[in-house]
Amino acid sequence: MTAGGVRADSFGHRNGAKAQRGGREEQQRHFSFAFLRVTSRPSRSSRQPASPAPCTSSSEADISMDIHPDDLTGACINAALRIHMKFRSGMLEAMYETVLERTLIRDGFSVERQKAISFEFEGDHYENAFRTDLIVNGRLIIEVKARETNSPIYATQLLTYLRLARLPLGLVLNFGMPRLMDGIKRVVNDLPPEQSPQLRVNRLPPVGPTPRC
Known part of the structure; x- marks a missing residue:
């Protein structure tokens, strides 16, 4: 063969070897990518079963009912303050009532709105005598309330x-006041002495000897 032919064969051999090396490198890259893609996922034997979504049982719901009266009123006042900071004192009572109900439900409390209360007096039963705004x-x-002034009648x-509903605790929330704290009144009915005795407004006078004047 001529020298030119030898050079052509040598050039073709070098190109063929280079192509083979490129093919092997491409195969290695594909294999490495596939290996990483496979090994990045856990094997079926090592996979943990998906934990079920947490659900609230009746016993857990009962635990939320055992909240201390001070904590319960504090949480309700905190929710009311958040509402008043957002809307101030320009809405109707029904709107404040609705927003407060939904806020307390989001905070994890059980809320009944406009619940009818019945009571008995001297053997007579009075069905649906009145309705409460919210029972928490x-x-x-x-x-x-959404009034510009407070009244002792509240x-x-x-x-x-x-007293008629036989419940221990109440809050008056007057959203119409410029400062909500000026429109908050806590009322306590027959709570045990160890639970906020300084706030008990419905209690009998202490039994004892009448002091001499």
């Missing part, structure tokens, strides 16, 4: 509701 956790009555009326 079956223990706390909330009366929602707390008096709430205390009557507590």
